[in-house]
Amino acid sequence: MLLKVDPVDSFSGTFRVPSSKPETQRAILVGTLADGTTRVFNDLRCDETETMKNACRAIGAKITEHDDFLEIEGIGQSSPRIGRVIQSRGSGLVFRVVTALASAQPSPVVVTGDATLRNRVMEPLLQALRELGADIESIVGKDQAPVVNWGHRLKGGTCRLPGDISSQFITAILFAAPLAEGPVEIEVTGEVFSKSYIRQTLASLTEAGIKVSASEDMRHYQVEPSAYQAQDFTTREDYTSASYLLAAAALFPGRTVLTNVYGDSMQGEFAIVPILEQLGVSVTFDRATSTLTVDNPPGSMRGDFAVDVRDCPNIVPTLAALGAYVQGSLRVTGGRLTRFHKASRIEAMASELTRAGVDIEVLYEDGVCDGFVVRGAQTYPGGVTLSSWGDHRIFMSLFVAGLRMQSANRFSGFEDVRLSFPTFLEEFAKAGVLTTAVEEENVPAEAAA
Numbered sequence: 308m309l310l311k312v313d314p315v316d317s318f319s320g321t322f323r324v325p326s327s328k329p330e331t332q333r334a335i336l337v338g339t340l341a342d343g344t345t346r347v348f349n350d351l352r353c354d355e356t357e358t359m360k361n362a363c364r365a366i367g368a369k370i371t372e373h374d375d376f377l378e379i380e381g382i383g384q385s386s387p388r389i390g391r392v393i394q395s396r397g398s399g400l401v402f403r404v405v406t407a408l409a410s411a412q413p414s415p416v417v418v419t420g421d422a423t424l425r426n427r428v429m430e431p432l433l434q435a436l437r438e439l440g441a442d443i444e445s446i447v448g449k450d451q452a453p454v455v456n457w458g459h460r461l462k463g464g465t466c467r468l469p470g471d472i473s474s475q476f477i478t479a480i481l482f483a484a485p486l487a488e489g490p491v492e493i494e495v496t497g498e499v500f501s502k503s504y505i506r507q508t509l510a511s512l513t514e515a516g517i518k519v520s521a522s523e524d525m526r527h528y529q530v531e532p533s534a535y536q537a538q539d540f541t542t543r544e545d546y547t548s549a550s551y552l553l554a555a556a557a558l559f560p561g562r563t564v565l566t567n568v569y570g571d572s573m574q575g576e577f578a579i580v581p582i583l584e585q586l587g588v589s590v591t592f593d594r595a596t597s598t599l600t601v602d603n604p605p606g607s608m609r610g611d612f613a614v615d616v617r618d619c620p621n622i623v624p625t626l627a628a629l630g631a632y633v634q635g636s637l638r639v640t641g642g643r644l645t646r647f648h649k650a651s652r653i654e655a656m657a658s659e660l661t662r663a664g665v666d667i668e669v670l671y672e673d674g675v676c677d678g679f680v681v682r683g684a685q686t687y688p689g690g691v692t693l694s695s696w697g698d699h700r701i702f703m704s705l706f707v708a709g710l711r712m713q714s715a716n717r718f719s720g721f722e723d724v725r726l727s728f729p730t731f732l733e734e735f736a737k738a739g740v741l742t743t744a745v746e747e748e749n750v751p752a753e754a755a756a
């Protein structure tokens with residue numbers, strides 16, 4: 308099925324931002340590894356947090372979903388009692404952290420995932436776990452998922468990881484390190500990208516009572532064997548999900564209000580707020596009502612803008628969509644990590660937006676695609692079929708880009724919003740965005756070409 312989405316003349320109203328996926332996933336992990344009961348209020352319910360819950364249940368946690376909070380009975384000091392096969396579906400974070408945790412228990416475990424996950428880079432993590440004493444093998448022999456962890460425990464010591472492939476490798480070792488028999492040191496080589504996600508991990512561990520320290524440049528970490536302590540969490544808003552609503556608000560003059568917004572997030576994608584301000588859009592937080600108001604004056608988004616995304620990788624596709632309407636140019640650099648995400652996100656956005664008539668050029672550094680420059684226009688004809696490349700964030704970004712085109716577009720991959728933003732279509736429907744699921748064979752030949 309494809310989703311036909313009609314463009315709109317205006318965008319305004321009140322919309323609810325989903326709770327944070329990274330915060331919810333980290334809280335589930337801490338609750339699982341802690342002794343006693345953890346409650347996670349305002350948690351995000353979506354496929355990828357469900358995958359984390361199921362993986363944690365397989366580790367031995369008891370997780371109950373109440374109306375407005377999760378209750379987790381953790382496994383505490385007992386070593387993880389991991390089921391024989393753990394399914395991480397498409398979630399990089401689940402696969403990487405659970406693979407590391409599986410190293411800290413005594414019997415064999417297979418960790419696997421879907422076709423997308425099985426294509427993602429895992430070799431540096433497996434290598435680092437081996438340096439710490441894990442006996443881990445890739446079943447397909449390419450150091451990718453699925454893996455079997457033979458369960459010879461995590462001894463400790465020093466491991467090395469690259470900083471420019473995925474911060475989730477560092478997060479994974481940090482979560483497992485307190486369970487090792489001795490202290491763990493992580494040395495990161497090369498530049499460290501996605502630091503905001505490592506900071507979120509460090510904050511979760513510190514609040515849980517783990518003895519962890521990090522150097523200022525985030526290239527050196529030390530973790531002592533220590534116990535996770537149960538606690539209550541309240542999850543804040545997700546700025547990657549918010550970015551789609553904020554970008555839509557920036558495409559049309561007027562006022563938009565977002566709810567479930569608290570304004571003190573550690574997520575690097577909070578950068579979408581200062582970026583909008585740079586583009587001439589006003590953003591005001593009201594802590595008393597937990598809302599954010601966007602006032603977009605006519606004539607915003609004019610000029611030449613440059614953004615570095617090395618600390619906010621997940622808004623790269625959103626920025627490409629936004630850039631399609633910047634009267635001047637938007638130059639985005641530092642996005643090289645996104646080629647290791649669910650899709651190669653810069654290539655995906657450049658390819659699909661080019662098909663829609665957008666002037667977007669991929670920027671390469673050291674031979675790898677690192678960013679793009681997009682020279683926007685007032686509008687585009689639309690009437691095209693755009694692929695999500697199997698990636699929820701590509702679908703949501705292209706959907707936003709289509710809102711100001713002249714005629715309806717069709718998109719693949721709309722079902723994938725359930726991974727991170729299950730209410731995406733309902734929220735956009737509040738602004739009058741009309742969507743219709745259509746059979747693929749009904750697509751006119753010229754649109755499908």
Ligand SMILES: O=C(O)C1=C[C@@H](OP(=O)(O)O)[C@@H](O)[C@H](O)C1
Binds near residue numbers: 329400472478500
């Ligand atoms: O730890 C996390 O929750 C995440 C870390 C980041 O991964 P990368 O460092 O691979 O970009 C981010 O892009 C991903 O969406 C979530």
Ligand SMILES: C=C(OP(=O)(O)O)C(=O)O
Binds near residue numbers: 397398399400648
């Ligand atoms: C965090 C994401 O994915 P992953 O955990 O698979 O990297 C995402 O795309 O939102």
